[in-house]
Amino acid sequence: MKKEIQISLLPEQVFLEEELLKSVSLFLKLEKERINHIEIIKRSIDARRTPINYQLKAHVYVDEDFTEVENTFNYQNVENSSDFVVIIGSGPAGLFAALQALEFGVKPIIFERGKDVRTRRKDLAILNKEGVVNPESNYCFGEGGAGTYSDGKLYTRSKKRGNVKRVLEALVYHGADKNILVDAHPHIGTNKLPQLIASIREQIISCGGEIHFDSKMTDIAIESGK
Ligand SMILES: Cc1cc2nc3c(=O)[nH]c(=O)nc-3n(C[C@H](O)[C@H](O)[C@H](O)COP(=O)(O)OP(=O)(O)OC[C@H]3O[C@@H](n4cnc5c(N)ncnc54)[C@H](O)[C@@H]3O)c2cc1C
Structure with missing residues (x-):
């Protein structure tokens, strides 16, 4: 029992x-x-x-056996999918939109003005040492989004909007510590967050999605109402 x-x-x-x-x-x-x-x-x-x-x-x-239920995410291969969605930015919103698209069988194509999470670190080092800000790659811009090089606290009060547990499960699926699923104040940590972001990117690419860095959206062209 x-x-x-x-x-x-x-x-x-x-x-x-x-x-x-x-x-x-x-x-x-x-x-x-x-x-x-x-x-x-x-x-x-x-x-x-x-x-x-x-x-x-x-x-x-x-007196009862326990069977662990693995979190499964149905990320589909979308390489040849004719349905696609263009996502601007690879912050938390963009990355999770892309993961959701994969679950729907829709190909995500991300355009990110900044650099990948590892290369971005070099621009932060220059910023910290020399005080020079790269306008496209800094604490706010680049893969992972604004909080990537800050902390990684995960708790939220807005529990009515969206499935918070599923988000935490997706983070665990991509390498976060399982403790975040039970801790009242879950925390990933700046040292671990970049690998996790890279793992989400690998997931998107391995399923046939695309991520383009150094690609800033500057305008939207509308032709014939489209
Ligand atoms: C210093 C700091 C610490 C934080 N710490 C935490 C924390 O510990 N826990 C927490 O929950 N929240 C934290 N936050 C808040 C959290 O980072 C944000 O809520 C979250 O990043 C918002 O996600 P987002 O995807 O909506 O936007 P962003 O993270 O801002 O992502 C937007 C992305 O779009 C890209 N982009 C923007 N314009 C364009 C364009 N024109 N073309 C192409 N790409 C573009 C940007 O480069 C960026 O990668 C922190 C924020 C900061 C600034």
């Missing part, structure tokens, strides 16, 4: 598997051997008191 619990634990009880099992079995008044798996659903830290503790919400599999 699967039991849902809410439990308050010390950090060492949360992160050491054996300690977690011991604490949960005490909490449920069950022998450890009967617990097959503890699946953490939500984890938040309470630093208002000493000692600092964690609030956990978890599913405990008692």
Whole structure:
């Protein structure tokens, strides 16, 4: 049977598997051997008191096996698709629009004024060392968008708009730590974000989508109402 619990634990009880099992079995008044798996659903830290503790919400599999459900994304091969969508910018909005297009079987074609996430780093170094701003490649412009070289905090209050969990799952699918799925204040980290962005780009290209860097949209040509 699967039991849902809410439990308050010390950090060492949360992160050491054996300690977690011991604490949960005490909490449920069950022998450890009967617990097959503890699946953490939500984890938040309470630093208002000493000692600092964690609030956990978890599913405990008692006398029941646990089967991990892998996140699957149906990114289709769109190489020869006649349906295409032009996306301006490869910030979070552009990249996720492209991933969504792949799921719909539509070919995404991205135009990005800045450079790829790795090359962009060189322009940031020049900016920091010499104070010279490249107007097309800087902290705001370039692959990954505005926050790429800043932090990578992922929490949002706008939970009513869109499927936040699915976004986090897509980030995990492309290399983010699984902990972001359960942490109350998920965080990727500036050091890890560029690889993740590159992995999303590789996904788009491997499915037949296109990304063009150094390609700034300057105008839209409309002919015969199109
Ligand atoms: C310093 C900083 C730190 C941040 N930290 C966080 C954080 O920790 N967590 C968080 O959730 N949010 C953070 N944000 C906010 C977050 O970065 C933005 O909400 C997010 O980037 C918006 O995504 P977007 O795709 O809409 O736009 P942008 O990220 O702005 O992406 C737009 C993209 O379009 C490109 N572009 C623009 N004009 C053109 C054009 N004419 N032709 C072609 N390409 C073009 C740009 O180069 C850019 O890549 C931070 C923002 C900044 C500036």
